[in-house]
Amino acid sequence: MHSEIPPLFLDDLVVGQTYDTDELQVTRDDIIEFATKYDPQPFHLDDAAAAASLFRGLAASGWHTAALTMRLLVDSGIFGGGGVGAGMQVNWPTPTRPGDILFVRATVATITPSRSKPDRGIVEVHCETLTRDGQLRQDLMAKLLVFRKHSAA
């Protein structure tokens, strides 16, 4: 369904282009496993503690949503020459929940070829991580170092 994504080489990009990645489903176990390793706060680990918290139920760490977003982007093949982050702005309007089916909608926002290094440029890609029913879990403006074809990272 989302299989027509071209690799993101500098040569191919046009401002305004949008790509949808494939989807993945997030389980309760995934949420607890990530939180146990990287963000062991009660509302990411335990149903009862989460129910009594601001989140009113088990919520994934925002950094988990960020990591899953990266996985969806890499698997999509968007990063033809490697996706090297040069600055990120991340926001989590709503938390990822057990059972969520997520995909990423990536829109090319700006393209700035390097003046000193003609094989590369900086591209800003607006990446919205959405549930299948349209809830925005993460809003990311990713500044990426992107290469021309035949000059991958």
Added chain:
Amino acid sequence: MHSEIPPLFLDDLVVGQTYDTDELQVTRDDIIEFATKYDPQPFHLDDAAAAASLFRGLAASGWHTAALTMRLLVDSGIFGGGGVGAGMQVNWPTPTRPGDILFVRATVATITPSRSKPDRGIVEVHCETLTRDGQLRQDLMAKLLVFRKHSAA
């Protein structure tokens, strides 16, 4: 050595305060495990591919550095009432490498009490993730929802 960190409740914070977390060491296996799950690009997975890349050697995913930073912050006890992210700006000036010993230096940048909800406020915390020998691996400006004492998330 870094054991005197008070919990980060709104009541206790003063702009300019700085806290250092404890340290953790990152192994080659940690880097490959995270990348396999969340960022399976060759320069995060394979020594030979990484040596031939921009990174000139195995480099952790930036999102891995972000996740480890969160772990250090949570373990430090800084987030007394829960650390709920309300917007992040992340930059990775240099990649995390196998063997790195990381800690986070957190500095309170701004404090904005909520006008409508007196039990909480937004605090901007500048979090520098550093190696023991002073190399900056991640620069994070974290906007956090922080609660007053006795009103935790």
